[in-house]
Amino acid sequence: MSTSVATKGLEGIVATTSSICWIDGDAGVLSYRGIDIHELATKSTFEETTYLLWFGRLPKAAELADFTKELADARHLPAKVIDLLHSVPTDATPMQVLRTAVSLLSIYDADEADSSHDANVRKSFRLTAQIAMIVAIFDRIRKGKALIEADHSLSHAANFLWMLNGEKPSDTATRAFDIALVLHADHELNASTFAARVIAATLADIHSAITGAIGALKGPLHGGANEATMRLLYAIDKAGADPVEYVKQMFAEKKKISGFGHRVYHTEDPRATHLRRMSEELGRAAGSTKWFDMSRKIELFVKEQKKLNANVDFYSASTYTTLGIDIDLFTPIFAVSRISGWAAHVIEQHDDNRLIRPRADYLGPEYPAPYIPLNQR
Numbered sequence: 001m002s003t004s005v006a007t008k009g010l011e012g013i014v015a016t017t018s019s020i021c022w023i024d025g026d027a028g029v030l031s032y033r034g035i036d037i038h039e040l041a042t043k044s045t046f047e048e049t050t051y052l053l054w055f056g057r058l059p060k061a062a063e064l065a066d067f068t069k070e071l072a073d074a075r076h077l078p079a080k081v082i083d084l085l086h087s088v089p090t091d092a093t094p095m096q097v098l099r100t101a102v103s104l105l106s107i108y109d110a111d112e113a114d115s116s117h118d119a120n121v122r123k124s125f126r127l128t129a130q131i132a133m134i135v136a137i138f139d140r141i142r143k144g145k146a147l148i149e150a151d152h153s154l155s156h157a158a159n160f161l162w163m164l165n166g167e168k169p170s171d172t173a174t175r176a177f178d179i180a181l182v183l184h185a186d187h188e189l190n191a192s193t194f195a196a197r198v199i200a201a202t203l204a205d206i207h208s209a210i211t212g213a214i215g216a217l218k219g220p221l222h223g224g225a226n227e228a229t230m231r232l233l234y235a236i237d238k239a240g241a242d243p244v245e246y247v248k249q250m251f252a253e254k255k256k257i258s259g260f261g262h263r264v265y266h267t268e269d270p271r272a273t274h275l276r277r278m279s280e281e282l283g284r285a286a287g288s289t290k291w292f293d294m295s296r297k298i299e300l301f302v303k304e305q306k307k308l309n310a311n312v313d314f315y316s317a318s319t320y321t322t323l324g325i326d327i328d329l330f331t332p333i334f335a336v337s338r339i340s341g342w343a344a345h346v347i348e349q350h351d352d353n354r355l356i357r358p359r360a361d362y363l364g365p366e367y368p369a370p371y372i373p374l375n376q377r
Ligand SMILES: CC(=O)SCCNC(=O)CCNC(=O)[C@H](O)C(C)(C)COP(=O)(O)OP(=O)(O)OC[C@H]1O[C@@H](n2cnc3c(N)ncnc32)[C@H](O)[C@@H]1OP(=O)(O)O
Pocket: 009, 190, 220, 221, 222, 223, 225, 255, 256, 257, 258, 259, 260, 261, 262, 263, 264, 306, 308, 311, 312, 313
């Protein structure tokens, strides 16, 4: 009965046109609006990269200053959203809370019913500022700590660390975190971005699309892999095990190693190059490269045994841990960055929309199957 054969997981299927992000998975190239990620990671900032993603080109100095101010000015959460953060159980995961809070934000957004280009851009500023605030504020609430007011003079990266830790971050920590935000900002039609575009394509609002994207990011095959990677490193450490022997046993049990493999890259993930270096450098600066050393042993072994490369999630785990960030904040922090890419894709989708509605290769009972009356089944 089927008319065509489905490609499991839509591998290799081109599902849309886009002008935002280009990846060459064989050459290990990632670019935003044509600009290589290595250039952006070494020269740009999260604010400038977000401008690039949303508006299609690098900003001039005055444009960047205006953009930075607008993003800082958007650091405001409705009281009801702060109430929600106080009312959820303190053992709720930050990803659950973020997903729920972003959904609630839509009810208080002045532009909720407006999905025009300009309204989407206004909402993107707010969502980008608010997602970072929600993650930082909930972490303080669950730890019984006093809330920290946003500092509008700080960059997006520095303000997040300030609101999370209640201490002005060092330049080293701010720059490392800012680079991590740049590296995670966009990645073409990854699962969460695709989810966002599918939702946006029904002409649903951007908050609905981003709520769905956060749900998709949470899974351990996608953004959740950074937390799963760190849980693996902790488990090896707790067991006092040799990392290679531990991973060998996982292979014997046919388990996947989080932080390895990628649907698109068949070579080094260019983001891992930076995160590997950051993991080592931050470890050295902090006086211990323990997590980097363990990660590197695993990386070399997995590469040798399975020809699998580390992806963006592998070294972000040890990088964030060395920055003193709790494990269950890793995936929310991915969202703190990825909102920039999600927003760019929702704007692009709404600007030139068509419903996304593929077909399924039907494998069920043959048509016409009999309807058997209830008393005869
Ligand atoms: C930000 C991101 O989303 S980056 C990705 C984050 N996810 C992870 O790190 C989770 C671990 N990795 C994986 O599960 C996969 O590599 C994915 C989900 C990233 C890509 O999945 P796919 O393209 O569907 O590849 P698939 O899962 O089919 O794997 C192909 C083969 O490689 C193996 N493989 C892939 N990744 C791994 C891994 N991390 N550990 C062990 N084996 C792996 C699979 O077992 C499979 O082997 P088989 O053909 O012998 O059955």
